[in-house]
Amino acid sequence: xxxxxxxxxxxxPATSRTRSWMHAYxxxxxxxxxxxxxxxxFCSRPPPSPDGMYLSYLAYIDLDRRDLRKVVGVCRxxxxxxxxxxxxxxxxxxxxxVIQDGEQLRAYYAGWTRCESVPINGAIGVAVSDxxxxxxxxxxxxxxxxxxxxxxxxxxxxxxxxxxxxxxLWYVSGKAWLRKAGGKPEPVYKVRMATSDDGLDWRKEGRxxxxxxxxxxxxxxxxxxLFHRDRFHMFFCYRNSHNYKVREGGYRIGYASSADMRHxxxxxxxxxxxxxxxGWDSEMVNYPHVFTVDGACYMLYQGNGMGRTGLGLARxxxxxxxxxx
Amino acid sequence: MKWVKRGKVFNPSEHVLxxxxxxxxxxxxxxxxxxxxxxxFSTRExxATGKYLSHAAFVDFDRQMNxxxxxxxxxxxxxxxxxxxxxxxxxxxxxxDDGDRVLAYTTGWNRKVSVSADAAIGLGIxxxxxxxxxRHGAGPVMAAALNEPFLVxxxxxxxAEGSYQMWYIFGQRWVRRDDGDAPDRVYKIAHAVSADGxxxxxxxxxxxxxxxxxxxxxxxPTVIRLDGAYHMYFCYREAHGFRSQSAAAYRIGYARSTDLVxxLRDDDNxxxxxxxxxxxxxxxxxxHVFECDGQVYMLYNGNxxxxxxxxxxxxxx
Numbered sequence: 001x002x003x004x005x006x007x008x009x010x011x012x013p014a015t016s017r018t019r020s021w022m023h024a025y026x027x028x029x030x031x032x033x034x035x036x037x038x039x040x041x042f043c044s045r046p047p048p049s050p051d052g053m054y055l056s057y058l059a060y061i062d063l064d065r066r067d068l069r070k071v072v073g074v075c076r077x078x079x080x081x082x083x084x085x086x087x088x089x090x091x092x093x094x095x096x097x098v099i100q101d102g103e104q105l106r107a108y109y110a111g112w113t114r115c116e117s118v119p120i121n122g123a124i125g126v127a128v129s130d131x132x133x134x135x136x137x138x139x140x141x142x143x144x145x146x147x148x149x150x151x152x153x154x155x156x157x158x159x160x161x162x163x164x165x166x167x168x169l170w171y172v173s174g175k176a177w178l179r180k181a182g183g184k185p186e187p188v189y190k191v192r193m194a195t196s197d198d199g200l201d202w203r204k205e206g207r208x209x210x211x212x213x214x215x216x217x218x219x220x221x222x223x224x225x226l227f228h229r230d231r232f233h234m235f236f237c238y239r240n241s242h243n244y245k246v247r248e249g250g251y252r253i254g255y256a257s258s259a260d261m262r263h264x265x266x267x268x269x270x271x272x273x274x275x276x277x278x279g280w281d282s283e284m285v286n287y288p289h290v291f292t293v294d295g296a297c298y299m300l301y302q303g304n305g306m307g308r309t310g311l312g313l314a315r316x317x318x319x320x321x322x323x324x325x
Numbered sequence: 326m327k328w329v330k331r332g333k334v335f336n337p338s339e340h341v342l343x344x345x346x347x348x349x350x351x352x353x354x355x356x357x358x359x360x361x362x363x364x365x366f367s368t369r370e371x372x373a374t375g376k377y378l379s380h381a382a383f384v385d386f387d388r389q390m391n392x393x394x395x396x397x398x399x400x401x402x403x404x405x406x407x408x409x410x411x412x413x414x415x416x417x418x419x420x421x422d423d424g425d426r427v428l429a430y431t432t433g434w435n436r437k438v439s440v441s442a443d444a445a446i447g448l449g450i451x452x453x454x455x456x457x458x459x460r461h462g463a464g465p466v467m468a469a470a471l472n473e474p475f476l477v478x479x480x481x482x483x484x485a486e487g488s489y490q491m492w493y494i495f496g497q498r499w500v501r502r503d504d505g506d507a508p509d510r511v512y513k514i515a516h517a518v519s520a521d522g523x524x525x526x527x528x529x530x531x532x533x534x535x536x537x538x539x540x541x542x543x544x545x546p547t548v549i550r551l552d553g554a555y556h557m558y559f560c561y562r563e564a565h566g567f568r569s570q571s572a573a574a575y576r577i578g579y580a581r582s583t584d585l586v587x588x589l590r591d592d593d594n595x596x597x598x599x600x601x602x603x604x605x606x607x608x609x610x611x612x613h614v615f616e617c618d619g620q621v622y623m624l625y626n627g628n629x630x631x632x633x634x635x636x637x638x639x640x641x642x
Contacts, residue, residue, distance in 0.1 A: 085508060086440040086499040087474045113443075116436035118408040123469065140471035140529075147445060147469075149462025149523075153408050177408040185407060200471060 002255075002272035004299060004314035007069050009280050011061050012310035013044050018076055021046045021057055027307035028095030028157075028222065029300035031291045032105060032133065037062040037072060038293060039133055040300060041079075041107070042311065043094035053119075055082065056094035056112065060133055061311075068298065068313055080107075080127055080136040088113050088123040088143045095222065095287065097160045098133065105129040106199065107136050108158035108169060111143060118177050118185050122156045123147065124169075126199065144200055145171060151204065153177075154187045157221045160199075163261060167199040170209075170223035170234070178217065178241055188216075188241050191223045191234075193262070209264050210236065210256055217241040221251075222287045225261070232258040235271060235299070237286040245305070247275065250284030253301070273299060273314065280309050326556070326579065326596035328623055328638035333604045335384055336634040337368060340396040343382050345370040351379070351631035352417035352545060352611040353624035356427060356455050361385045361394055362617055363455055364624060365401070365429075366635065367416035378404065379414035379434065383455070388617055390637055402429065402449045402458040410435055410445040410465045417545065417611065420455060421482040421522075427451040428522055429458045430491070432478035433465060440499050440508055444478040445469070448523060461523065467493065472529030476512050479545045482522065485555075489519040490585060492546035492557065495529070500540060502565040509564045514543045514557075516585070533559065533580050534590045540564040543578070549614045549621065555582045558595065558623065560610040571599075575610035577625065597623065597638055604628060605636060 016022040022044040030041045044059045058080050062073035083089035089111025096109040107129070110122045123143035127136040145155050154174025161168045172189040179185055191210045194202040212218045223236045234256045243249040255271035256264040276282045281303030289300045297316035303309065337350040350366040357363075364386060367379040381401050385394040401418070405411035411433020419430045429449035434442050445465035449458030467477050476496025483490055495515055499508035517527035535541040546559040557580045563573035579595035580588040600606045605627030612625045621640035627633075 084474075084498070086437070086443070086476075086496070086510075088469060090439055114438035115408070116438065117412055121408070126471075140474075142469045142471050142474035144471050147410055147464040149448070149464050149466060152405075152410065152462070152464030174408070177406075179407065187408070 001270055002320065003317040004273050005317050006276070006281075007313045007315060009303070009310050009312045010063065010069055011071055014309070016044075016074060021078055022059060023047045024308050025056070025306070026059075026311045027056075027302055028097075028287050029289045029302070029311050030096055030098045031289060031300060032098055032100055033065070033291070033293050034132070036065050038065055038068060039063075040311070041096055041098045041133065043092075043096055053114070054092065056092035057082070058093050058096055058107065058109065058136060065293065068293075075134070079129070079133065080138070083111060083138075084141060087111070087141050088121075088146075089125055090114075091120070093125075095157050097158050099160045099162065101128075101199075103130070105133050105136075106160070108160045110156040110158060118153075118187075122154050122174075124155050124158045124171060139200065145169065145194060145202055145204075148204060150206060151192065154189050156189065157223065159222065159224050161225055163227070167196040168225075168261065169194045169196070169202065170225055172221055172223070176217075180242065186241050187219070189219055189221065191220045191236060193223075205262060209262070210234075210254070211266050213238065213254070213266065213268060214240055219244070220254075222289075224289050226290050226292075230259070232261045233290075234258070234264060235273075235288040235290050237288065239284075239286075247283040250275075250304075251286030251306070253285050253288050273301065280304055281312055326594055327641045328597040329641050330597070330600075331390075331637045331639060333627070333634050333636045334386075334390070335364070335366075335393070338633070340384070341398050342368045342396065343380050343398055343400045346380075346382075347371060349379075349630075349632050350384075350634050351626055352613070353626070353635040354417065354419050354613045355615040355617075355622070355624060356420045356422060357388075357615065357617050358454060360388070362388055362390060365418045365420055365455075366631075367414075367418060376436070377414065379416035380404070381415050381418035381429075381431070390617070390622060397456075401456070402431065402460065405433060405447075405460075406463060409433070409463055410443075410468065411447055413442070415447075417479060419480050419482065423522065425452075427455045427458075428482065430466075430480035430482055432480065440510070443469075444476050446477055446480045446493060466523055467491075467517065467525055467527075469495075470527070470529065473515070473527070476510055481545070481547050483548060485550065486585060489522045490548075491517040491519065491525060492548055493517065494544055494546070500564055506565075510542070511540050511564050512542055512544065514546050514559060532588050533557070533578070536561065536578065536590065536592060537563060542567075544575075545611045545613075547612055547614045549616065551621065553583070555585060556580075556614070557582070557588060558612040558614055560612060562608075562610075571607040574608035575630075577609045577612050596640075604633060
């Protein structure tokens with residue numbers, strides 16, 4: 001099992017000075033390592049409308065590279081406006097995954113649209129930044145990962161990587177909407193992947209990658225992959241499809257490994273990241289992002305309420321046997 | 326080109342149609358069988374909220390298109406499940422005879438909140454000569470893409486140049502005529518190519534020049550190869566006022582190509598236009614051109630988008 005030393009919550013959006021749009025939630029952290037800082041992109045929300053519906057915008061905080069617990073900067077404005085009327089990302093850009101691509105940064109994000117029979121639908125879009133992540137612009141008004149015969153709705157949780165010169169995207173696809181007496185329908189989604197030569201034209205693998213642990217209605221999200229010691233390591237989160245906003249049913253962090261990045265062996269007992277007995281991450285730990293900087297390996301993650309009260313950081317304790325076979 | 330009208334040939338109120346049909350026989354599309362011509366169309370019911378649901382149905386004609394042999398009373402494909410792209414209707418329903426199977430390219434509709442609806446193209450496959458179709462997956466084969474943000478629909482498929490060729494439409498933008506008006510959509514005709522009829526390659530390029538203005542809406546392309554050239558019929562209209570004003574309503578347009586890449590728009594030679602009076606005097610829309618026993622036919626809808634049925638014209642060659 002991996003051992004993580006929790007370094008605590010590093011950012012709470014309630015401390016933001018621009019609460020008109022960064023009111024609550026710091027979701028889906030994604031780190032880009034810069035010379036003196038680590039820029040952590042995430043998604044944040046203004047207060048909900050009277051009918052309880054949210055928007056979500058792209059944001060960042062900067063962490064001091066010498067001490068990642070120190071926030072040295074917070075963006076003032078959303079990094080990109082929402083999409084135009086009728087487009088896939090008109091009502092939100094969340095989650096997000098950002099990668100360095102030469103002089104540019106490239107962001108893959110899930111767009112939110114609102115529907116009549118179900119609350120929302122999602123598809124995955126792409127945007128680039130020429131100013132180090134201060135602002136992003138879409139490469140087109142539509143999505144690059146959309147619906148297809150066996151991925152009918154709710155495309156989300158993109159995690160972008162470069163592997164051997166190719167673009168690889170791990171993401172999730174909806175499997176079913178479950179009708180819930182007296183409430184909104186709830187989606188079930190599973191981890192998938194796609195590969196591409198240019199990051200725009202994608203070939204879907206067309207297969208669920210991670211076996212269920214909680215039964216066929218298990219929801220899986222945020223498949224975050226790193227390559228180390230000749231193996232691919234995936235951290236993700238999973239939960240029940242109902243009653244998931246409390247400790248018993250809430251998100252937990254799972255783990256799987258693969259030699260070829262396509263076929264995965266799930267071994268959640270290795271993940272080593274657990275809920276705390278009390279505090280901001282006592283009900284759920286979710287949306288993990290694992291990265292290395294200056295010889296250390298870190299996990300950024302969100303806690304209770306799907307990241308409502310912010311982001312935390314943990315450091316992998318040495319020594320680590322990454323073979324994990 | 327010159328078309329001789331045979332008048333309205335199908336009136337939905339004279340037949341028993343699937344489910345609780347309240348009329349409409351929209352976008353007629355032909356499948357030529359050994360002993361008959363099967364014409365698929367979309368008819369409508371109202372759901373519990375009073376909104377429309379479109380369903381695919383068919384009527385069989387004899388091969389001379391003179392006589393109705395029968396009307397099916399069951400939908401040929403069910404609507405999609407909760408949250409699916411075709412949950413709230415299938416319209417149009419385009420069939421392509423692929424030898425031992427019949428492929429149906431459906432335009433599936435789902436209702437939205439900030440705009441009325443979105444659409445994508447699904448695939449159904451029939452192994453009983455078009456009586457019933459099984460959907461190829463719960464999702465679509467052609468949905469929104471980087472440069473085609475919404476409203477992907479109106480597929481027409483043929484085999485040419487060794488590939489499956491598809492003409493279809495995609496939405497470009499939603500526009501309001503005045504503040505406070507509901508938004509109207511703008512869509513254009515485009516082209517995709519496939520080796521198997523399932524996975525399509527496209528480039529987000531519009532292929533038919535606008536005639537009215539940049540907000541012209543182009544719909545339902547249908548293509549036929551005659552005398553060494555490809556001939557496309559489609560319908561087009563203004564973005565606003567098209568339901569109530571005949572001048573803004575659908576007309577039939579025409580374009581020609583020899584290479585399937587560049588199309589020359591030439592509406593003046595379409596050879597068909599609205600009548601002075603009667604069932605197709607206010608608009609003409611949803612053309613479908615097909616060949617049977619040496620004759621070239623055009624099925625199409627008239628006033629009110631086909632609420633009262635569809636008509637037929639024959640090419641005068």
